[in-house]
Amino acid sequence: MCYTIPAIVEGVHKGKATISYFGERKEAICEFVHLSPGDYVYAQGGYVVEKISPVQAQKTLKAWKDVFFELRKIDAVSAALDSSDISSNRILQGILERARKNIIPSKEEALYLLNLEDAQSRLLVRRSANYLRQQYHNNSCCVHGILEISNICARDCGYCGISSSSGAVRYRMSLDEIIAAAGEAINKFGFKSLVLQSGEECGYSLDELVNIVASIKKKFPVLIFISFGEIGIKGLKQLYAAGSRGLLLRFETSNPALYKKLHPGCNLDSRLDHLRAAYEMGYLIITGGLIGLPGATKEDLVNDIILTSSLHAEMFSFGPFLPHPSTLLAAFPAPAEQDVLGVLSLARLMCAEKAKILVTTAYETLSSSARQNGLIAGGNSIMVNVTPLKYRSLYNIYPHRAHEDETLAQQVRQALAMLKSLGRGPTDLGSN
Ligand code: SF4
Numbered sequence: 305m306c307y308t309i310p311a312i313v314e315g316v317h318k319g320k321a322t323i324s325y326f327g328e329r330k331e332a333i334c335e336f337v338h339l340s341p342g343d344y345v346y347a348q349g350g351y352v353v354e355k356i357s358p359v360q361a362q363k364t365l366k367a368w369k370d371v372f373f374e375l376r377k378i379d380a381v382s383a384a385l386d387s388s389d390i391s392s393n394r395i396l397q398g399i400l401e402r403a404r405k406n407i408i409p410s411k412e413e414a415l416y417l418l419n420l421e422d423a424q425s426r427l428l429v430r431r432s433a434n435y436l437r438q439q440y441h442n443n444s445c446c447v448h449g450i451l452e453i454s455n456i457c458a459r460d461c462g463y464c465g466i467s468s469s470s471g472a473v474r475y476r477m478s479l480d481e482i483i484a485a486a487g488e489a490i491n492k493f494g495f496k497s498l499v500l501q502s503g504e505e506c507g508y509s510l511d512e513l514v515n516i517v518a519s520i521k522k523k524f525p526v527l528i529f530i531s532f533g534e535i536g537i538k539g540l541k542q543l544y545a546a547g548s549r550g551l552l553l554r555f556e557t558s559n560p561a562l563y564k565k566l567h568p569g570c571n572l573d574s575r576l577d578h579l580r581a582a583y584e585m586g587y588l589i590i591t592g593g594l595i596g597l598p599g600a601t602k603e604d605l606v607n608d609i610i611l612t613s614s615l616h617a618e619m620f621s622f623g624p625f626l627p628h629p630s631t632l633l634a635a636f637p638a639p640a641e642q643d644v645l646g647v648l649s650l651a652r653l654m655c656a657e658k659a660k661i662l663v664t665t666a667y668e669t670l671s672s673s674a675r676q677n678g679l680i681a682g683g684n685s686i687m688v689n690v691t692p693l694k695y696r697s698l699y700n701i702y703p704h705r706a707h708e709d710e711t712l713a714q715q716v717r718q719a720l721a722m723l724k725s726l727g728r729g730p731t732d733l734g735s736n
Pocket of ligand 1: 457459460467468502503504533701
């Protein structure tokens with residue numbers, strides 16, 4: 305099973321390969337493998353992660369060729385706009401027409417879109433976001449695996465069910481368990497990118513984390529994202545040297561006072577410094593915030609999207625606040641699904657060209673149709689939880705997480721069937 309389509313190398317220049325997917329050219333960094341024209345590769349996130357044999361590549365490409373173009377057609381038809389996609393609301397119509405021409409909505413316009421109440425207008429915003437997604441990213445949908453290696457955390461974030469004061473039952477996977485779980489995801493199910501996630505100060509020393517990343521890189525062809533909280537500049541450098549190339553670190557809210565209130569002993573500047581330093585080092589950045597966080601305004605949400613873009617995020621991660629019973633925010637409600645979709649669509653309208661937009665597991669927990677709804681509202685990325693079942697329910701940052709009890713095989717089957725039904729290709733194509 306493949307989560308990327310093999311590409312053929314057309315040329316290599318200064319550490320970058322020009323690769324072609326059925327004639328469509330992309331650039332990919334090839335620091336992990338030595339390449340020559342005519343080689344076949346898998347690429348993820350702008351990196352070549354694996355060179356494969358011509359026989360293996362041609363077999364996969366043969367199986368994919370018709371499906372590839374068929375899926376694209378399904379997606380293009382469903383994302384197209386027609387005469388019914390016109391609003392009698394002239395302000396809305398003007399904003400959307402400009403966005404379709406890649407004129408980014410102003411802050412005031414963004415706020416106007418988030419404040420829309422009527423179902424027809426909201427639907428039109430989502431359809432416009434889906435149209436833009438298809439125009440810039442075609443039918444590609446990233447499918448990253450996420451492996452939660454430890455739920456130990458020294459922080460006390462006010463909304464989190466595994467914070468240091470939550471009383472959560474703790475676990476820390478051994479290196480052998482991590483290698484086995486990564487191996488299953490990569491070798492058996494074909495994942496090409498993995499996010500390694502934990503709490504902050506997660507029970508491993510920096511040397512142990514470096515060893516985990518280096519061990520996975522040594523054994524498997526995979527793009528590794530780290531998500532261990534604020535690991536420090538030294539930590540970022542050492543983990544990059546060990547082979548990680550992506551950082552998932554959300555800032556949760558761009559409102560400094562609210563950030564301080566919900567993250568005792570921490571401040572927003574420190575987190576942003578971390579993200580900026582990681583970007584300068586070469587990390588791919590996944591960041592974003594919480595939707596419906598108690599105390600946050602819609603203006604804060606617009607600022608969150610603007611901040612995410614300014615941090616050079618290659619993927620936007622915006623999920624709903626979900627109240628956890630063991631936190632001080634237990635009594636606050638989760639946001640309405642329509643509000644979550646509104647933020648995903650707005651992110652697409654404001655960052656049409658560059659953003660991968662994740663449909664988060666938190667949103668999937670809020671709504672059983674979240675994946676489909678998010679993907680047709682501007683989203684083009686999902687994550688599949690590859691954490692062993694015996695640990696998965698212990699990473700309960702919010703209760704009753706989606707896919708908590710599903711085997712990896714079940715999750716993969718469901719994800720691929722859903723993507724196929726929407727005409728989406730589980731590939732990195734279109735995003736390099
Ligand atoms: S959100 Fe992350 S850093 Fe904060 S308490 Fe939870 S696991 Fe720790």
